[in-house]
Structure formats: C-alpha cells, structure tokens
Amino acid sequence: MKSLEGRVAIVTGAARGTGAAIASRLVELGATVLLGDILHDEGERVAEELGERAIYVPHDVTKRDEWERIVTRAVESAARVDVLVNNAAVLHLGTIEKTPEDVLRRLLEVNTVGPYLGLRAVVPVMREQRAGSIVNVGSVDSLFGMNGITSYCASKWGLRGMSKAAALELGRDGIRVNSVCPAGGNPGMYGPWMSQLAGFMDETRAYTENRAIPGEAPLDRIAEAVCFFASDASLHCTGVDLPVDGGAHAGRFIPGFNTL
Template sequence: MTRLDGKIAIITGAAQGMGASHARKFIEEGAKVVLTDLNVEKGNALAAELGENALFVKHNVTSDDDWTTVVAETEKAFGPLNVLVNNAGITMAKSILEVTEEEYRRIVDINQVSVFLGMKAVIPSMQKASGGSIVNISSINGLVAGTIGYTDTKFAVRGMTKAAAIEVAHYGIRVNSVHPGVIATPMVVQEDTKASVEEFSKHIPLKRIAQSEEVSSLVVYLASDESSYSTGAEFIVDGGLTAM
C-alpha cells in the first residue's frame, strides 16, 4: 500500500519545477492528480508522462472562475478531492523604490490572492470527501525578511494558513504551510545565477541547496494521513538557514 492511496489532489504550478516534482511524487505514492498551470505544452507533456492517474487543466490561479472549473474537472475525472497543494507563485527582486503599483499588485494576486481563492474553492469538495489536507507553499521569506512584494505575500500565506486551519478544522480539513529555502529549480540554477547560488550555499549549515524532491517528500507527508494531527503549522525545509 502506498502513502497516498485514495487521495485526489490538485497541484497548482505543476508544469515544471517544484510543482512537477510534487506531481511525480504524488503519482508514485498512489494519488490521482490534477496538474494545473498556464504552460499548456509542458503541463500536457507531464500529465501524459505520469499516465492515467494524472490530468492537466489550464489554470489562471488568480481567476475565481478558473478555480471553479478546475474543481469541477477534478470531480468529473476522479471524484471529490481531498488534497490541494497551492504551489504556484512568482518571485520579484526589486527595491521598494523601483517596484511599480502594477508589479506589486501582480505578485500579490499570484502569490497571495490565489491561495485564498484555492482554499475557498476546494473546501466544499473536501466536505463531500469528509475531510482533506491543504498544503500552502510559502517560503523562508514567510518567516524572515527578503525582497519587498515576495516577502509580504509569503508572510500572508503563512497567516492565511493559520486562519483557515482554525476555521475548517471541524470539517476534518487540515491546513499547513511549507517554507522552502534555496531549492534547485530551473529558475534558481540558471546560468546567470548559478555561481551566486553556489557561493551562497556555503553559508547554509548543511552546505548545499535542496533538491525539489526533498520538498516533495514533506508535501507528501502533509497530504497523507501520517500528518493527521498537524494543522495550522509551519514546516521548514531550509538546511538550517533560519536556525542561525
């Protein structure tokens, strides 16, 4: 028996990077997974690779209508869902004096509002399933300072997680946040940043950056019944960085 047998999950931002890693791990552990993203080509290719227990749906996470469609497609294909991984997000590395209002509102919509919309959209389906687990991917910048915009939204995800966890606990729905440090995703290890990332890794207590699969293992744990008494909590995957 695998760890996610009987689990029906939506994973956002799943066409590449950490989202794709989560999707692969969920399928390996026996879940049925709806992958969502705006990248149709990569999303369809990954779903085809993962087989009959995976379905790709194009999804703008900032659209309430799109969330309604994704939940409906999930129920149509697999039944009421019991896992949501709010993984989609973007970064921004500008000073507060450089960021425009439009840029700021965009990162808030994608990193913060989408998490609210996702939780709201899946709760009725999870009620049909008699419970569930919501995993919100934040960042260590939801715990300590980073750049403007990104830090703000990741702190917000942490707060929303706690508020929602208390509100939906009586439905048997758990809500937790995951706070990765520096992860070896394509965005992080591209050629123009690779050298600076390698230099930074020397300051991490474990002396390396993490692989996406190391975050995925934690997400699987939170999606599974093994974490049945964990809710409203932060789970950190940073090699000891925030412990210093």
C-alpha cells in the same frame, strides 16, 4: 511515506520545477493528480510522462472560474478532492523604489489571492467529505525578511498567515492546512534576474552555503515534505510551517567557528 492510493489531488503550477516534482511523488504514492498551470505545452508533457493518473488542466490561479473548472473536473472524474497543493507563484527581485505598484499587485494576486481562491473552491467539497489536506508552498522568505525581495516576502508571509488562520477555521471540519517553506526550488524561477545576480556570486554562494546543510533544497525533498502533509502520516498536524531549508531558519552558521 503512507500510501495515497485512491486520493485525488490538485497541484497548481505543476508544469515544471517544484510543482512537477510534487505531482510526480503524489502519483508515485498512488494519488490521481490534476496538474494546473499556465504553461500548457509543458504541463501536458509532464502529465503525459506521469501516466494515466496525471491529468493536465489549464489553470490560472488568479481566475475564479478556472478554479471552479479544475475542482469540477476532479469532482466529476473522482467525486472528491483530498489534497490541494498551492504551489504556483511568481518571483520578483527588486528594491522597494524599483518595484512598481503593478508588479507588487501581480505578486499578491498570484501568490496570495490565488491560494485564497483555491481555499474558496475546495473547502465546500472537503467540508462535505469531512476530510482534506491543503498544503501551501511558501518559502524561507515566509519565515524571514530579506532585502531586495520585499514584494515577494509580502506575498509569502501573507500566504503563511492565511494558512494559520485557515487551519484554525477549518480544523473542526476535518480539513488541515499546512505550509512547506523551502530554501530552494527551480533555478529557472530566477531566469529574468540571472545577469544581475551574476554580479553577486560570492554573496549568493555564502547565502546558500552557510547553513547546517549547505546548498539549496532538492526538489524531491520538498516534494516529500509536501506529501507528508498530504498523507495520513500527518493527521494531527495543522497550522504548521515546515522549513525545508537545510537549517537556515535555525540561525547563522559561521564557517570558522566549527574549528574553535
């Protein structure tokens, strides 16, 4: 991977899980990273573990003034923002009838409006620099539909569409916008639904095992894909959706057919 020495990155939802893994890899590659989240104790702890080039900034992606604060902090301390990783998101599992309107609105607010506010906050700085890389963390659910998660799919497909349109709008200013679409992340995201999912263990296992590469994507592999887009290794890539999904997007794996 190309070095990110001297680069400044903002990672949202970085107090745990995928966001923390992304922040860690960015720091390892030489970047200074502002970690945002609404989980302040966890965020402070992760930043402390990552060392002096990691700074935790309380940051709710749904609040415009908090976007201004985190971008101002980056500009004040380093006079630039090279990378924005829109990683923060919330999940909801529930059928259409069981998903109240306010839950749908919250998902769209965090998962889609939040990254849009992020674009609005960093684009003026990146335009001035005539360079920047925005990486949106989508999901395999940005590429496919799945029953029982309609509200989450809507928010993630919205983010993916936004990435493509923004890539076209910003390319001539030297700003790239790409999506990383993992099948896997922090199992903690499923916390509130674990007891319900316990009734579907065989189905869940089949979903994750019947892929070219079985199982969920490890966090460090998702982080590596994000860092590819963050770095100059991907200078001619924009508007890309990169699945990190063990080949789930490639089609269906039928176990018995490997012995035909």
